[in-house]
Amino acid sequence: MTTAPNASTAAPTVRPGSVPVPSSTGRLGQGELRRKVAAILTDRPGEMFTPGEIARSLDRSAGAVGNALSVLADRGQAELVATGPRRYRATATTADALKGGRTSAARPAHPTTATAPAPKAASAPTPRTAGASGTSAKVEKPVVGPVVRPNGQTYHPRRLADLPDVAALRRLREASIPAMLYGPPGTGKTSLVEAAFPDLITVAGDGDTAVADFVGEYTQAPGGGYEFIYGPLITAMTEGRTLLIDDATLISPKVLAVVYPAMDGRRQITVKAHKGETITAAEGFYVVAGHNPGVHGAVLTEALASRFAAQIRVSTDYDLARVLDIEPRAVRVARNLARRQESGEIGWAPQLRELIAFQKMSGVLGPEAAVANLLGIAPEEDRDVVAEVISSVYGRAVAPLALGQQI
Structure with missing residues (x-):
């Protein structure tokens, strides 16, 4: 909680x-x-x-x-x-x-x-210039420097509508326009939201997520008896904070329905489990969601999609991968596979998360093991194509990382 x-x-x-x-x-x-x-x-x-x-x-x-x-x-x-x-x-x-x-x-x-x-x-801060009317004018050169996330890690903003993405999301919040970020796992959707909203509260969605995971439930008190502990949705509403529903499309539509009244003009929900209490959202309350298309069980219903007026595609920033000093040939492999994925030839390509893991693996077990592991994490149905691309870039045949002879 x-x-x-x-x-x-x-x-x-x-x-x-x-x-x-x-x-x-x-x-x-x-x-x-x-x-x-x-x-x-x-x-x-x-x-x-x-x-x-x-x-x-x-x-x-x-x-x-x-x-x-x-x-x-x-x-x-x-x-x-x-x-x-x-x-x-x-x-x-x-x-x-x-x-x-x-x-x-x-x-x-x-x-x-x-x-x-x-x-x-x-x-x-992002510089502003004064317009002829004396009011604040559009940003000429948005700041794109790194942003420190709450966990201390650095996020590198990307451009969104001629703004740094973190600034664009904050403007959407200011205008009360809910945003859904969608794209393959590992592309940085959660990192972006964490960088944009330091007051973030997250609900990690899956098929077992229940209404109680949003609104709260009764829990046994230390002194005996039971007390109602409010959930993330109630906390975000009463404190005017941002709520991220991660992997929202893995959650049952019946469960997600509990959030909808808080997002529309009513900005209220009724907590049936707690004496029918009515909770009203404080100023600043905002909802953003994450969606991984193509992931097994992820269903973007019309009811859910209609609640998010801003829907933003997030893909891997391969230029950032080079800035992070990830081995250039691994980036070439990822780019090649991403093009094949977009054409429908395969269903998987390494994202930034996998490339960062590749670099760490290379530093621990060596580059050959990292390349073999990159092939090993590919889905079985795409592995032949992945092996072909890796072999063409590295100039040698590659097999998945596996145990060898007894030492």
Whole structure:
């Protein structure tokens, strides 16, 4: 069960002469929360704030504020200066985010200033230029530098609609447009979502996934009796976080139906297992799904597809494979097989995950063992074609990795 990280309970520090923003837990208009957040950053230039600190001063969810900060950073209107925890500060263009109008005539309350030293930011903010009207204009040169995922691994963004893919996904979230990423396993769908949304909660789907895996269930309490433990869907809704339904098309359509009311205009679900409780999604709640076409048991129903207005194909970035110093001949084999897969000649080709594993295997057991293993992981029905391609690239016959004579 995924739980929300602990948040500091320190009261926000209000600067002399400022007036706290009145508590407002109702639904805000488009971009209104972002302007509130920008107002706080603008009012305290040079100081760093976590999403939780700003959230407490605005009486909003930390997830929603974190999303607003991510959008501001993408636009160059905020700077991510630390990642553990995330801390942001104003830039020279943060005030541009207020040009839609301040959300309150009063000055906002301000969180306690962080004093910890700031490590290097995970990625540089995306620069913006001012248009003739004085409003923020389209990004001229999107930043495509590496992004650090929550697990500490580095993600290399790719272009999507003239933006870094992480920035494009954040914009879809801002506009409440659910996204489905589809493509072969190992192409980086989950890595992209993790890089785009640090507040992510994941449900790993399979044929045994049940409604309780989304909404929660009763569990025996330490002191006796039973208590209801909320599931990932409820946590994401109440905290305004992103929910990734990985391998969504392996989950029974009857089970997935529990998510649909939270994704449409109602933004509510009823937890029948817990006294018929009604849960309303907080601002920032967002759903993204992963789909592996061609995987046994994966069925993309019309009901599921219709819930995801944005459907984005994710394929292996073979140029990235070269950047990662993966053996060039292995990349050539993968490209060749990918072309044959697209033509329908075979059903499998090595993806980035397999190429990274190839490189690791080569470093541990040697290049010959890595090549033999690459053939061995190919499905039986495609193995003859894979062997032919590997042999043509490496100039020798190859057999699957296997035990030899007794030593």
